[in-house]
Amino acid sequence: MSKPQHWADIGENTFIAGIWLLFWVHKLLGRWPFRLCLYPVITVQWACRPALRHASMQYLQRIEAATGALGHTPSWRDSLKHLALFAETMLDKLLAVSGRYQFSNVKTEGREAFYTAAEQGLGGIIVTAHLGCLELCRAMAEERGQIRLNILVHTRHAKQFNQLLKRLNPDNDLQLIEVSEVGPATAVLLSEKIAAGEYVVIAGDRIPVFASQTVHADFLGHSAPFPVGPYILASLLKCPLYLLGCIHEGRGYSIHFETLASRVILPRGQRTNAMAGYAAQYALAITALLKRSPYDWFNFFAFWDQTHDKH
Numbered sequence: 001m002s003k004p005q006h007w008a009d010i011g012e013n014t015f016i017a018g019i020w021l022l023f024w025v026h027k028l029l030g031r032w033p034f035r036l037c038l039y040p041v042i043t044v045q046w047a048c049r050p051a052l053r054h055a056s057m058q059y060l061q062r063i064e065a066a067t068g069a070l071g072h073t074p075s076w077r078d079s080l081k082h083l084a085l086f087a088e089t090m091l092d093k094l095l096a097v098s099g100r101y102q103f104s105n106v107k108t109e110g111r112e113a114f115y116t117a118a119e120q121g122l123g124g125i126i127v128t129a130h131l132g133c134l135e136l137c138r139a140m141a142e143e144r145g146q147i148r149l150n151i152l153v154h155t156r157h158a159k160q161f162n163q164l165l166k167r168l169n170p171d172n173d174l175q176l177i178e179v180s181e182v183g184p185a186t187a188v189l190l191s192e193k194i195a196a197g198e199y200v201v202i203a204g205d206r207i208p209v210f211a212s213q214t215v216h217a218d219f220l221g222h223s224a225p226f227p228v229g230p231y232i233l234a235s236l237l238k239c240p241l242y243l244l245g246c247i248h249e250g251r252g253y254s255i256h257f258e259t260l261a262s263r264v265i266l267p268r269g270q271r272t273n274a275m276a277g278y279a280a281q282y283a284l285a286i287t288a289l290l291k292r293s294p295y296d297w298f299n300f301f302a303f304w305d306q307t308h309d310k311h
Contacts, residue, residue: 023094034091042083052300056082059297062220062304067287069294078295085248085295092253093135105252106136114242114257118147123194124240127204127230127260129286131296132246137255148198150190152229187236194237201244202230204282205299207306215272217280220287224304226279234264241278243285247293254292258285 026034046053053076060074060082070078095101117124126149128134138149190200207214207227214225234241243258260281266274290297 023091026091026095027100035088038084038087042080042087046080046083051302052083053079055300055302059220059299059303060294062222063290063294063297066220067291067294069291082295082297083300086298086300089133089248089296089298092133096133096135096139099139101136101139102252103136103140105250106140106255107249107252108255108257110257111255113259117240118197118199121197122240123197124199124242125194125230125234125237126199126201126242126244127282128201128244129205130203130298131286131289132248132293133253134244134246136246136253137244140255148196150193150198150200152200152202187233190233191237194239199242200233202233203227204230204243204279205286205303215276215279217276217283219283219304222304224283225306226282228275228279230282231264231266231275231278234261235266238263243282245286245289247289247296249293256289260285 025037056079057074057076060070060078064070064072064074092101193200204226207225208229213228215228216223217226218224219226230241240259241261241264243256243260245256245258246253247256248254260278264278
């Protein structure tokens with residue numbers, strides 16, 4: 001049996017290039033011509049990438065078994081629908097950054113505590129997940145001018161996509177911090193950002209490339225590895241930990257804010273158990289969102305079987 005592939009080894013360049021092309025189809029012709037061009041692209045991707053198909057079906061089977069959100073046994077049609085929604089979401093990311101997405105189709109929930117803290121100049125750690133269109137959150141934050149986001153990215157894949165977003169909006173003030181691991185220098189930089197009332201955004205569902213530690217928590221009825229970075233950072237920087245999620249609902253999106261902890265406490269001698277507890281809380285919050293919109297999970301790799309070593 002082959003060793004499970006680390007997510008960072010999975011190339012995304014071709015798919016990003018395809019979405020960039022389809023963005024121009026949408027710009028020139030509209031959403032329906034975009035969709036007509038989209039389905040041949042995703043069908044080829046789906047047919048030629050067995051690992052993608054396996055990961056999609058594994059997730060769909062587990063979300064249905066754990067929550068009944070699909071309402072039926074998932075089939076290959078559901079897997080294609082899963083990939084198609086991802087592609088449509090990629091388009092919406094580009095539209096959001098270029099100022100072409102209608103924010104009237106976006107609603108927010110649970111943001112009061114977060115925005116109150118931001119207005120008081122209090123920074124924090126925001127843990128996100130690969131679901132929905134988080135670029136809408138970025139675009140809305142920039143439009144309001146109240147929140148300054150610093151995004152931690154772990155691979156050049158993510159940076160390349162964000163550079164593509166920068167091409168669409170050169171005035172984008174988003175700060176990207178590319179790291180393979182959070183060392184002392186990075187920790188000092190992030191501490192300065194938090195002290196200045198800014199926010200550090202980090203994914204809670206992707207294990208960093210050279211992570212030395214993970215914790216396991218139940219996710220959709222199965223044990224899965226989760227990174228510890230968000231919880232260690234929030235503990236070291238003595239700041240609040242927020243969840244930020246985004247899912248499709250109605251004709252647009254719902255952006256979900258949630259305070260996971262006003263302070264993250266990792267007691268000496270019980271650090272691993274405490275981090276596992278925060279990871280479990282995070283997993284439950286993500287599950288609640290996915291129950292509402294089950295096709296919004298965009299981790300197209302063997303999430304439960306992943307390793308954290310990249311060679």
